[in-house]
Every structure is written in structure tokens, then in C-alpha cells.
Amino acid sequence: MSKAAEGAAPMVRARNVHKSFGSNEVLKGIDLDVMPGEVVVVLGPSGSGKSTFLRCINHLESIQRGFIEVDGEQVGYTLRGDRLTKLSDHAIAVQRRKIGMVFQQFNLYPHMTALENIVEAPVGVHKQPRREAQAYALELLARVGLSEKANAYPRQLSGGQQQRVAIARALAIRPKLMLFDEPTSALDPELVGEVLNVMRDLAGQGLTMIVVTHEIGFAREAADRVVFMDGGVVVEHGSPQKVLGNPQHPRTRLFLSRFIEKV
Amino acid sequence: MASTSAETGRAEATLRDVANAHQPPEWGRWLLWAFVLFVAAEFAWIVARNPNFGWPIVGQWFTEASILRGLGVTLGLTVVAMTLGTALGLVLAVARMSQDRLFSSLSGLFIWFFRGTPLLVQLIFWYNLSTLFPEIVLKLPFGPVLASWNTNDLITPMTAAIAGLSLNEAAYMAEIIRGGLLSVDKGQVEATDAFGMTRTRALRRVIIPQAMRSIVPPTGNQLISMIKATSLVSVIAMADLLYSVQNVYNRTFEVIPMLMVAVIWYLIITSILNVVQGFIERYYARGERGAGSADKAPIRVEEPA
Numbered sequence A: 001m002s003k004a005a006e007g008a009a010p011m012v013r014a015r016n017v018h019k020s021f022g023s024n025e026v027l028k029g030i031d032l033d034v035m036p037g038e039v040v041v042v043l044g045p046s047g048s049g050k051s052t053f054l055r056c057i058n059h060l061e062s063i064q065r066g067f068i069e070v071d072g073e074q075v076g077y078t079l080r081g082d083r084l085t086k087l088s089d090h091a092i093a094v095q096r097r098k099i100g101m102v103f104q105q106f107n108l109y110p111h112m113t114a115l116e117n118i119v120e121a122p123v124g125v126h127k128q129p130r131r132e133a134q135a136y137a138l139e140l141l142a143r144v145g146l147s148e149k150a151n152a153y154p155r156q157l158s159g160g161q162q163q164r165v166a167i168a169r170a171l172a173i174r175p176k177l178m179l180f181d182e183p184t185s186a187l188d189p190e191l192v193g194e195v196l197n198v199m200r201d202l203a204g205q206g207l208t209m210i211v212v213t214h215e216i217g218f219a220r221e222a223a224d225r226v227v228f229m230d231g232g233v234v235v236e237h238g239s240p241q242k243v244l245g246n247p248q249h250p251r252t253r254l255f256l257s258r259f260i261e262k263v
Numbered sequence B: 001m002a003s004t005s006a007e008t009g010r011a012e013a014t015l016r017d018v019a020n021a022h023q024p025p026e027w028g029r030w031l032l033w034a035f036v037l038f039v040a041a042e043f044a045w046i047v048a049r050n051p052n053f054g055w056p057i058v059g060q061w062f063t064e065a066s067i068l069r070g071l072g073v074t075l076g077l078t079v080v081a082m083t084l085g086t087a088l089g090l091v092l093a094v095a096r097m098s099q100d101r102l103f104s105s106l107s108g109l110f111i112w113f114f115r116g117t118p119l120l121v122q123l124i125f126w127y128n129l130s131t132l133f134p135e136i137v138l139k140l141p142f143g144p145v146l147a148s149w150n151t152n153d154l155i156t157p158m159t160a161a162i163a164g165l166s167l168n169e170a171a172y173m174a175e176i177i178r179g180g181l182l183s184v185d186k187g188q189v190e191a192t193d194a195f196g197m198t199r200t201r202a203l204r205r206v207i208i209p210q211a212m213r214s215i216v217p218p219t220g221n222q223l224i225s226m227i228k229a230t231s232l233v234s235v236i237a238m239a240d241l242l243y244s245v246q247n248v249y250n251r252t253f254e255v256i257p258m259l260m261v262a263v264i265w266y267l268i269i270t271s272i273l274n275v276v277q278g279f280i281e282r283y284y285a286r287g288e289r290g291a292g293s294a295d296k297a298p299i300r301v302e303e304p305a
């Protein structure tokens, strides 16, 4: 498993992140650093703001206080002299291009085949030559074990296969950071394993990943660090052994105990 | 004992196998079919035999030069007005859905006005624009005049017809397209955002192709309405199919036969369009389970006039 490089600049730096929807404050001051190559698993009860935080990292949601930095650039804003200025929509789109995202509901383009789904962003957004993008897409499909499904439409694939195509699609832009929002929660139980296997491989290859999931087993095996969120704050974080094996905070213990009962 | 029961079991399995079931004849339905066909044939016979329809005259004028020219004008107007209307409608739909209050209210105002007034009135206004604005002037605010035109030179029956029909159509198409865009799953928009696609690229590559499934059926409906709506331009002396037919019967007084000429042409065009629409719908249903037949979008019936 890849270890975070000592002394390197963090890939993600979040400081005092606050986010409200109307009067509902969902994130109440999140601080988090993610080092290059690190795999961070975010756990927490439903409604604790995990998805919202993930979406703030690539500015699908804007934040109201604090700041988030990805790969040394502040997300959504830039310093002009000593004035912090909002970026244009286009500049924000450009910032997002180094971040891959995998959604709970896959969100594959239903009118495109698996291969077309994967090459859409590399060709259309990153302006790669089509042939090169297709060759890489086929390589990625092989990596997620779906070589023979290149020409299938999403509806012709099982949920697990769709999610693996979605992972290949996110990898196709050669992202510096991958965000996973409950990638296995919409899957039938027997299909969860195939997706987690692909993610475990990626974790072993030095990709920087932030994974929101309820799969405690995946956290234990693949995570460098586990973050436990509740009520819009990070309650506890540390190595999987520490957070999962010997949780310090009562809320973490409560959450984990419910989980273990359920499994 | 056991073997006989197994045998009867097998016999029963064959007997009860629904694959061997046969359908009882549905006499009632056959009778109904026969009755309907008989009435239809009888009606067709009556119409065909009725000398008042003047079928020989219909045949004689059906492909006459002035009629075909009128047909060409009708088709040309339909294509041009529909194309301009759809393009402008798309812009209006996107503006209407924009976060920007200025764009969405301007678009809303346009749609409100052009859907809220009769097409006939709009056509007459365009045609008589010169009485409202005798001159159209392009100038800098408080500055020199750059160019000016006499409105009467700009507004011919042709330009008035195109302006009237396409602006009216744009208002209807805007609502149809907006409905289509809203029908696309929000996760799709999110995916295009997350991949850093520009708004236009996301619309062109991901959102519109999916919206087409619910845009095409009502648009086919609009197109057919449009073909018939073009007949309104005869009031501003535009020589479309209906106007050409009227031209003839004003001289010959063969009103019914000449109207039959127009009716048959209109029916031929709409039949062709129905077939084309079927092909387009099947194209945009690709990637669907059981491609083509699955959950058709509801058809909205709206007349533009």
C-alpha cells in the first residue's frame, strides 16, 4: 500500500469549511488534509454531511466560510493581489478537470456505449486525439475486467458493471484525485465485491482517493486513514486500526457498534 | 400404481402446458371489424360517386404549376419557420432555465407575449409594421446614424410571414424544449459538471440527446400544426398552397374540388412526416431497454394559433 510522502504538499487541504442549505448548517467547520497517494475513507451516519463535503471539494457545491485547496490551488477562488476573487464558471470547470468523481447512482450517459462514455471527457474536454483516448479506454476497461463490454450500453450492464465503467470513465482523465460517493450503496449485495476489488487495486497503485462508504471491511483493508464525521464535523480520524479498532469518541463507538450488529 | 400416476402426471403436464393453448375465436371483434370496414367502404363509395366533389377537376388541378408552386411555398415556409423557431426556442429555453434572473425573465416575457396573442394578429402586425415604424434606423445612442431602411422595403409578405411564424413557433418550442431538458436526470448534469464540461458541450453531447426522447413527439405535433398554420399567411397575400387554391376557385367557382386538392396535399405531407417522426423516435430511444417501445413520453397537444 502506498504511503503518503513525508513532507510533501497535501493534495487536499480543507480549513474551517462551513456550508449551509438555507438555515440548515450541514458542514460546521471541517479541517482535513489528504496527502498525495493517500486513501482516506470517510465514515459517518446518513445526513452527517459526507456527500456535501465531497461535492464541495470539486465545487459542485460552494462553501460559505473557510477554504479548500486541491493540488495547491484554491477551489473556486483565486487571489488577485491580496483580494480573494471568485473564479469564472469556465475557470471552475478547468479546475475540476483534474478530479475524477464516482457517484452512488453511476450517472453513466445512457445514450452512449461504455467506450463512448469513457472517451467523452478525454476527447471532448481534454482534447486528446480520439485514437489515443480509445486505446487508453480499452486498457482501463481491461483493468476493471470489462473488455468485452466496450460496445454495451449502460442499460445492458448490471449495476456492478455500470459502476466499474463509471470508475474507468473517471480514471480516463488521468485524475490527480478521485472522489467516491458511496459507490456500492446502490448495488445488490452480491455485486458489491467486484466494485470494491477494483477500488482496492486503485488504492494499491498510489492514486489519491477520498471514499465515502459504509463498507467497514474496505476501510480496514484499503484505507491509510479513516475519518469519522457526524453532525457536520470531523469527530475522529486516524489509522483504521485506531479508529475502527479502538475508537475514542462515544459517537464513533455507537456508530460502529450499530454497524457490526447489522453486518 | 406409481407408474400410472406418473403417466397421468405427464399427460396432464402436456395438456396444461400453456404453449399448447389455443385462442377461442373472438366473433364479436370480427363482427365489429366487418361492420366498421363496411361503413368505411360505403362512405368512400358515396364520396367517390358524388359528382359535387368534382373528382375529375381535382385530378386536373392536382399537379398544376401554380398549385405546385403554392405547395413549394408552404413547405419552404414550414421548414424555414420551424428551423428558426426551434433554434430560437432552444436559446429561450436555456435562458428561461438560467440562474440569471435577467435572462430568465426576458425569456419568460417573450414566451408570455407570443403564446398569448393569436398568430393571425401577429402576422397582420408584422405585415403592417411600416404603419407603426415607417423607418428602421441603426444608430449609436445619442450618436450618428449608421444605417437606415424604409420599413416597407424590408417587410415583404415573405419576411412578414417568416417573422410571424418563427417567433410564434419559438415561444411554443421553448416550452417543449424546456420540458425536455427538465426531464433529464439531474445526475447527468452533475456528471458533466464534475468532468469540467462547458455548459454548451454538456447540452450538446449529454443533455439534449437525452431530452430528445421527450422533445420529438410534441415537436412532430408542432410541425404538423405549423404546416396548417402556414395557411394563415394567405391573409397577407403570401402565395402558399391554400392561397393558390383560392386563386383558382375565385376564377372558376369550383370551391369544393379545389379545397379537396389542398386537403389531399396536406394529408400527404403529414403522412410522410408521421413516418419520419417514427424513425427519429426510434433513433433517440437507442440505449433503452427493449429499444423503441419502452415508456413513450406523453404527447402534448397544443395548437400554435
Ligand SMILES: Nc1ncnc2c1ncn2[C@@H]1O[C@H](COP(=O)(O)OP(=O)(O)O)[C@@H](O)[C@H]1O
Binding pocket: A021, A024, A026, A044, A045, A046, A047, A048, A049, A050, A051, A052, A053
Ligand atoms: N441540495 C440540497 N439542498 C438542501 N439540503 C441539502 C442538499 N443536499 C444535502 N442537503 C442536506 O444536507 C444534509 C447532509 O446531507 P449529505 O451531505 O447528503 O449527507 P450524507 O452524505 O452524509 O448522508 C442533509 O440534512 C440533507 O438534507
Ligand SMILES: [Mg+2]
Binding pocket: A050, A051, A052, A182
Ligand atoms: Mg451521501
